[in-house]
Amino acid sequence: MYRKKWIAYIMIMPTLLILFMFLFYPFLVNIKNSFFKFESILDRNPFFVGISNYRKMFTDHIFIRSFSNTLILVFLVLLFQVGIAYALALLVNSIVKMRSFYKVTFFMPIVVSATALGLMFNLFYDYNYGMFNQILILLGQEKVFWKDPQNIVRLFTLIVTPVIWQYIGFYFVIFLTGLTGISKEIIEAAEIDGCSGFQKARHIQMPMLKNVTRTVIILAITGTLKVFDLPYIISPNGYPSGKTHFLGTYMYDKAFNTVDVGYAAAFAVFIVIAGVLMSLIANTIFKQNKDLYL
Amino acid sequence: MTNIKHNIIKSIIHIILIIWAVGCLYPFIWVLINSFKNKEQILINSFSLPFRNFTLANYHSAIFGRYNILKSYLNSFIVSGSVVILVLIITTFSAFALARYEFKGKKAIYSILIACMMFPIFSTIFPLYKMLVDFHINGKYLGVILPQTAGNLGFATILISGFIQNIPQEVEESAYLDGANQFQILRYIIVPMSKPVYSSTAIFVFLWSYNDLFLQMLILTDREKMPITALLREISSKEGGTNQGLMVAAVALIAIPIIVVYFFLQKNIIKGLTAGAIKG
Numbered sequence: 040m041y042r043k044k045w046i047a048y049i050m051i052m053p054t055l056l057i058l059f060m061f062l063f064y065p066f067l068v069n070i071k072n073s074f075f076k077f078e079s080i081l082d083r084n085p086f087f088v089g090i091s092n093y094r095k096m097f098t099d100h101i102f103i104r105s106f107s108n109t110l111i112l113v114f115l116v117l118l119f120q121v122g123i124a125y126a127l128a129l130l131v132n133s134i135v136k137m138r139s140f141y142k143v144t145f146f147m148p149i150v151v152s153a154t155a156l157g158l159m160f161n162l163f164y165d166y167n168y169g170m171f172n173q174i175l176i177l178l179g180q181e182k183v184f185w186k187d188p189q190n191i192v193r194l195f196t197l198i199v200t201p202v203i204w205q206y207i208g209f210y211f212v213i214f215l216t217g218l219t220g221i222s223k224e225i226i227e228a229a230e231i232d233g234c235s236g237f238q239k240a241r242h243i244q245m246p247m248l249k250n251v252t253r254t255v256i257i258l259a260i261t262g263t264l265k266v267f268d269l270p271y272i273i274s275p276n277g278y279p280s281g282k283t284h285f286l287g288t289y290m291y292d293k294a295f296n297t298v299d300v301g302y303a304a305a306f307a308v309f310i311v312i313a314g315v316l317m318s319l320i321a322n323t324i325f326k327q328n329k330d331l332y333l
Numbered sequence: 334m335t336n337i338k339h340n341i342i343k344s345i346i347h348i349i350l351i352i353w354a355v356g357c358l359y360p361f362i363w364v365l366i367n368s369f370k371n372k373e374q375i376l377i378n379s380f381s382l383p384f385r386n387f388t389l390a391n392y393h394s395a396i397f398g399r400y401n402i403l404k405s406y407l408n409s410f411i412v413s414g415s416v417v418i419l420v421l422i423i424t425t426f427s428a429f430a431l432a433r434y435e436f437k438g439k440k441a442i443y444s445i446l447i448a449c450m451m452f453p454i455f456s457t458i459f460p461l462y463k464m465l466v467d468f469h470i471n472g473k474y475l476g477v478i479l480p481q482t483a484g485n486l487g488f489a490t491i492l493i494s495g496f497i498q499n500i501p502q503e504v505e506e507s508a509y510l511d512g513a514n515q516f517q518i519l520r521y522i523i524v525p526m527s528k529p530v531y532s533s534t535a536i537f538v539f540l541w542s543y544n545d546l547f548l549q550m551l552i553l554t555d556r557e558k559m560p561i562t563a564l565l566r567e568i569s570s571k572e573g574g575t576n577q578g579l580m581v582a583a584v585a586l587i588a589i590p591i592i593v594v595y596f597f598l599q600k601n602i603i604k605g606l607t608a609g610a611i612k613g
Contacts, residue, residue: 040509047434050426051442054486061483062449065460072459081463127353130346143599144354150595150602152544154562155587158569158580159364168375168577170363212607265453268546290455300459307456
């Protein structure tokens with residue numbers, strides 16, 4: 040019945056054409072662009088500069104800043120976003136009542152756009168009108184100038200908190216789905232043998248969730264490298280003076296404010312390579328001991 | 334004894350989970366209650382319910398003021414709706430071909446589809462921008478619709494073809510023996526049977542497109558054409574620090590409708606957004 044191969048090729052053609060035109064072709068051109076210097080975004084005759092755009096990255100202290108900020112964010116995301124999601128999934132998995140209520144509420148922030156969340160948190164951080172300072176007043180404390188440009192650590196925390204908070208529910212649902220997939224018999228057998236809740240988590244659920252965990256970690260890393268909306272809204276242009284830039288926001292800044300297209304293109308190549316490398320590392324770490332449980 | 338201990342542990346677990354649930358819900362409730370207060374009332378106490386001095390002034394200025402939020406809602410629906418329709422139509426064929434046919438290069442095509450999910454928009458944006466200018470669709474809806482469609486094709490094809498693969502082939506075989514051709518089989522058997530995966534994919538693609546800021550902000554710079562996220566950013570950069578009332582109402586106008594829709598379609602939405610990840 041499905042022997043006429045030419046039909047398959049015809050059916051797949053539109054997808055491949057669109058992908059080639061709007062993804063692969065621009066991607067390749069972008070790699071080429073990273074070796075040129077542009078006078079404007081639409082410059083038709085860019086000037087070949089070899090690898091100098093790449094070399095420039097490693098002497099540009101704002102680039103190094105944005106890269107280290109991104110790495111710190113990746114670390115915090117893995118620790119808190121994935122960690123809290125996992126803990127919440129274990130907790131919800133251990134109860135019977137209200138499971139769907141928790142699932143629905145925890146997941147909710149994901150459907151709201153990061154732009155709206157960024158503006159919402161900006162309102163929370165507001166000096167006079169903001170929720171945080173009003174809580175401090177209720178507690179009898181002094182108001183705080185949250186977005187104090189002198190206090191970079193705090194400013195950084197204000198940006199990454201909503202980034203981490205928004206997606207906890209996403210990984211929570213993935214973990215919970217994985218946990219519900221573990222057969223009841225294994226858990227019951229462990230309980231009869233006197234396994235505590237913690238031991239169950241450490242020696243049964245964690246190893247059995249290895250594949251799920253790998254997926255989650257790769258998604259978390261690649262997602263974090265792409266982070267743009269929330270930092271862009273909460274701390275525009277890496278306020279103050281580029282210190283809170285991330286790879287995505289700094290690239291945008293370079294490309295559309297300083298119009299350094301070749302440099303920004305090199306940047307984009309760097310982001311892709313970093314993403315692929317980090318995913319590969321995560322993949323190998325979580326592939327070990329495959330023979331143990333499966 | 335163990336029963337009491339058991340109950341205490343359960344209660345502690347519920348308390349922790351309820352605290353987290355409040356942490357997810359309250360921010361939006363705060364926005365909603367303050368959207369009905371004027372600036373002075375927010376300043377005095379942003380936690381009180383808006384019974385005294387209830388006002389719709391913020392909404393009035395958000396909708397009928399300098400920014401036409403309703404128009405940008407319409408823009409968002411035009412853009413994201415078109416992306417959903419295009420993605421579903423185009424991937425129906427590619428997913429069907431991949432699920433049912435054996436042909437040379439199939440593996441390579443799978444790798445291509447997976448690879449294109451790895452490209453962040455940053456890595457294509459300049460050549461893309463130039464291309465949209467050359468095609469004269471920069472600043473037009475199509476300038477966002479086409480790249481966003483491309484961005485979702487790989488994911489959607491893999492998801493839908495995975496679903497079709499799991500449909501047993503008997504029905505198709507008997508239809509084929511009755512003289513149906515491939516396109517009739519696709520139209521009258523495969524597509525109706527794939528409804529669940531279509532709804533998941535549609536939700537995923539819609540939210541992805543609707544919530545995207547980067548591309549929409551760059552391409553649709555004319556305020557008349559701005560989708561809602563781009564307009565929201567525009568409002569915040571112009572009025573963010575001074576007009577808290579308007580900001581609260583603007584955030585509420587963007588977040589609350591999608592949350593309401595979410596509560597009606599929660600199961601489908603959760604499934605749709607996590608489908609790709611769970612399939613792994």
